[in-house]
Amino acid sequence: MTDQQDTQPSDPGDAPEVTSANPGTRLTELASGHESNPTEGRETVFQLDKVTISYSGKPAICDVDLSVHRNLVTAFIGPSGCGKTTLLRSLNRMNDLIPGASVDGRISYHGHDLNGSNVDPVELRRRIGMVFQRPNPFPKSIYDNVAYGMRLHGMKDDLDGRVERALTHAALWDEVKDRLKASALSLSGGQQQRLCIARALAIEPDVVLMDEPASALDPISTQHVEDLVESLKAEYTIIIVTHNMQQSARVADITAFFSVDVRDDGSRSGVLVEHGPTSDLFIRPSDPRTEAYVTGRFG
Amino acid sequence: MSAQDDRNPLTVVSPRSRRRKLQGRLMELLASFAALVAIVVLLVVIFSVAKRGLPAVNADLFTQVAAPFGVEGGGIKNAIVGTLIMTAMATAMAVPIGVLLAIFDTEFAPPQVSVAIRMTLNVLAGVPTIVIGIFIFGLVVVSNGQSAFAASIALAIIILPVIARATEEVLLLVPSTLREGSMALGATRARTVVSVILPSAFGGIVTATIVGVARAAGETAPILFTSSIFANAVVTDPSQPMASMPFAIFTNSESPSHHDQQVAWAAALLLMAFVLLGSITGRLLSLRTRRQIEQMR
Numbered sequence: 325m326t327d328q329q330d331t332q333p334s335d336p337g338d339a340p341e342v343t344s345a346n347p348g349t350r351l352t353e354l355a356s357g358h359e360s361n362p363t364e365g366r367e368t369v370f371q372l373d374k375v376t377i378s379y380s381g382k383p384a385i386c387d388v389d390l391s392v393h394r395n396l397v398t399a400f401i402g403p404s405g406c407g408k409t410t411l412l413r414s415l416n417r418m419n420d421l422i423p424g425a426s427v428d429g430r431i432s433y434h435g436h437d438l439n440g441s442n443v444d445p446v447e448l449r450r451r452i453g454m455v456f457q458r459p460n461p462f463p464k465s466i467y468d469n470v471a472y473g474m475r476l477h478g479m480k481d482d483l484d485g486r487v488e489r490a491l492t493h494a495a496l497w498d499e500v501k502d503r504l505k506a507s508a509l510s511l512s513g514g515q516q517q518r519l520c521i522a523r524a525l526a527i528e529p530d531v532v533l534m535d536e537p538a539s540a541l542d543p544i545s546t547q548h549v550e551d552l553v554e555s556l557k558a559e560y561t562i563i564i565v566t567h568n569m570q571q572s573a574r575v576a577d578i579t580a581f582f583s584v585d586v587r588d589d590g591s592r593s594g595v596l597v598e599h600g601p602t603s604d605l606f607i608r609p610s611d612p613r614t615e616a617y618v619t620g621r622f623g
Numbered sequence: 624m625s626a627q628d629d630r631n632p633l634t635v636v637s638p639r640s641r642r643r644k645l646q647g648r649l650m651e652l653l654a655s656f657a658a659l660v661a662i663v664v665l666l667v668v669i670f671s672v673a674k675r676g677l678p679a680v681n682a683d684l685f686t687q688v689a690a691p692f693g694v695e696g697g698g699i700k701n702a703i704v705g706t707l708i709m710t711a712m713a714t715a716m717a718v719p720i721g722v723l724l725a726i727f728d729t730e731f732a733p734p735q736v737s738v739a740i741r742m743t744l745n746v747l748a749g750v751p752t753i754v755i756g757i758f759i760f761g762l763v764v765v766s767n768g769q770s771a772f773a774a775s776i777a778l779a780i781i782i783l784p785v786i787a788r789a790t791e792e793v794l795l796l797v798p799s800t801l802r803e804g805s806m807a808l809g810a811t812r813a814r815t816v817v818s819v820i821l822p823s824a825f826g827g828i829v830t831a832t833i834v835g836v837a838r839a840a841g842e843t844a845p846i847l848f849t850s851s852i853f854a855n856a857v858v859t860d861p862s863q864p865m866a867s868m869p870f871a872i873f874t875n876s877e878s879p880s881h882h883d884q885q886v887a888w889a890a891a892l893l894l895m896a897f898v899l900l901g902s903i904t905g906r907l908l909s910l911r912t913r914r915q916i917e918q919m920r
Contacts, residue, residue: 418807423734450809460800463823463919472818473808509918520804527808 361601362577366393367434369531369561370415375429377410377419384410385594387429390580397557399572399602400565402582403617407594408565409457411582412533414438415563416452417445450477453524454533458540459516461508461523466491466500469508469519473527486526494522495552514545521552525560532556534564538571550575569618572602579605581614669895676892679885684893689855689866689875695882699875699890701857705865706894709771709850710839712861713778717839718832720779721786728787729794730816741791748784755780756845769850769864777845782835789834793827793909794820796916823919826912830905837901841894843869868894 370392377385385407392398400408410419417438419425431438438448450473461469470487479486487504491497496518500511508519517537524532534553538546553562553575566572572579580599586592597611609615636644683698690697728740759777767773797820805815821828850864858865868890875887 416807418803421803421806446809446811448809449807454807456800456803456807458800460798460804460919462801462804462819463915472805473810476808476810476814523804523808 362396363391363393363601366396368392369394369434370563371430371432371435373430373432375411375414375427375431377407377414378426378428379422380424381426382591383593385582385596386585388596390596390599392561392563393578394561395557395559396577397553397562397564397575398578398580399576400563400580400582401567401569401572401617402594402597403584404567405592405594406582406584408567408582409535410594412535412563412565413454415531415533416449416454418449418454420445450527451529452531452533453527453529455517455520455524455535455537457536459513459520461511461516461519463507463509465505466508466511466519467504470522470526473523477527479527490522490526491519493525493556494518495548495555496522512545514541514548517541517545517549518552521549525556529560531561531563534562536565536567539566539568546571569606569620573606576602578602581605581609581611581617583613583617669899672888672892672895675885676888676890679882679889680892684886684889688857689871691855695880697855697882697886699866699868699871699886699893701853701855702866702868702871702890703893704857704859705771705850705853706840706868708859708861709775709778709846709865709867710836712772712775713782713839714832714836716775716779717783717786717835721783721831721835722790722828724783724787725790725794726816726820729791730812730820741788744784744787747780748788751844752777752781752842753844753847756848759845760848764849769848769852771850771858771861771863771865774846774850774865774867775861777849778839778842781842781845782839785838786831786835789831790824790828793824793831793912793916796827796913797823798916798920801919823916824912826908826915830909830912833901833905833908837898837905840901841869841898843873846870 368391370390372388372390375385375388375390376383388411400412402408413419414427414431415433415438419427427439433448433452437443462472464472467487470490471483474480474483474486488497488501491500496515499515500506500519503510508516511519517540521532521537537553538549541549550571553564556562557577564572564575578599579602581597582594583597584592585595597613598605598609605614606618609618683696684700685698685703686700687696687698688701689699724740724744728737732740755777759773759780763770763773763776801819801823802815805819806812810818846867846869850867851870853864853866855866872887872890872894875883875890878884878887
């Protein structure tokens with residue numbers, strides 16, 4: 325863990341002034357160290373204490389201590405198999421759907437135990453939305469895709485207006501406003517992914533989890549999605565999993581780096597190596613494994 | 624060819640590789656031959672039935688009921704109506720159960736239970752239909768007498784595994800990312816099935832139903848026990864036994880009358896056309912569904 329000292333006092337509500345998705349600009353900013361500690365004064369959304377997630381008793385990721393703060397973009401980066409997606413999926417209990425998956429340790433969401441016996445995963449998932457690795461629109465119209473979650477949760481007043489706002493939010497409205505009744509499958513991959521983001525935003529979540537949301541997209545669509553992430557953090561708390569360091573550098577305020585631990589008996593599991601403001605992690609990594617990864621020596 | 628070409632390593636063929644090439648060609652030939660045999664058999668059946676049956680296909684066939692014993696003439700109107708009603712009833716019983724079973728099996732059942740269900744369905748699909756006929760005979764007919772209703776229960780049992788397995792297959796084709804997408808929006812499993820899975824798999828379920836209908840229409844053995852003593856009149860009351868196409872083929876072919884034998888061929892042709900049409904429609908629909916689902920991946 326590397327908690328950076330403040331280099332410059334800053335308003336906690338003031339998001340880092342990044343408007344360009346140009347990695348060069350962003351990296352220069354990072355290198356110049358203009359960022360203050362972005363977590364300063366922000367509410368904690370998730371608090372993870374000694375979290376271990378296992379599949380059929382075999383740990384996939386071990387002993388994670390981490391906090392996620394409001395209105396920031398937190399990135400989980402690391403090589404394949406480090407358990408970053410597993411950890412992400414435990415935050416809205418999508419792992420419940422996998423037989424044999426279990427969580428040890430405590431994950432709290434605004435102070436409440438996420439895995440408490442009285443927690444309703446349905447209610448939880450309404451507050452904690454998710455966008456998947458590959459766009460997965462339902463084989464319905466564009467409109468019905470966005471309206472799906474709202475209908476589930478009885479948000480039926482002004483459905484048209486809500487659909488429009490969600491699509492506008494996801495920067496897709498202008499492209500689809502004339503064909504809302506067309507099948508979502510007729511959209512391009514990048515548009516489909518923004519539709520999935522709109523679908524998640526439509527039910528007014530608190531947090532949006534994104535599992536490598538751009539990994540199946542071309543560079544231009546990727547840039548759209550990244551710009552979107554940047555603009556969404558004013559209203560939402562975002563956690564994004566990526567194995568792409570540049571992406572993390574471009575969009576994340578906080579980056580958590582995970583790696584794979586190989587134990588003596590040959591078994592492997594993911595570990596959280598370090599986390600902190602993205603600039604620190606990339607410019608002054610405190611762990612040699614992080615340094616090796618961010619400088620491209622492995623992964 | 625020059626001596627240089629002979630030394631080209633890409634053209635040198637060792638005895639070993641020549642043998643392997645021969646084996647490969649032989650296997651290809653055998654497999655092609657087997658495919659050809661299957662197609663030829665089907666064509667011969669269609670052709671011979673059509674040749675004998677077509678001349679007897681006329682309006683009388685559809686509008687006349689079977690003639691009384693010893694009287695020339697008559698059609699199979701009562702058998703057509705009977706088969707339609709019994710098949711419809713069997714389908715109405717088997718489709719809801721089969722589809723729900725498939726949904727339970729693919730969406731809700733724990734893995735061990737789902738394996739057990741699939742095995743049970745496979746065994747049920749392999750039970751000789753005459754055994755199912757005698758089962759319903761003992762269960763229903765002995766106490767209540769023959770009826771179209773009893774026959775349709777037997778037919779429903781026969782097509783249940785057909786419908787359930789075909790539905791399962793298409794449900795499994797629906798990408799799991801759609802399930803996750805729906806659950807991540809806070810949908811329950813049941814809601815996900817109703818709103819996302821079933822609409823995606825609808826075409827496949829229709830296919831399963833058509834294949835089941837085609838199967839039920841052609842089944843003969845269970846009819847023998849359950850609906851084979853009937854009047855030569857159109858019956859629409861399911862508590863009474865009804866005539867049926869397969870049984871009409873059988874009885875007419877046993878008749879000494881040339882006309883009746885002609886009618887048997889015509890009925891066989893009709894039944895075969897119905898089943899073929901069903902299978903082909905089912906097949907085409909299923910291809911379409913598969914393509915649609917492929918798009919969702």
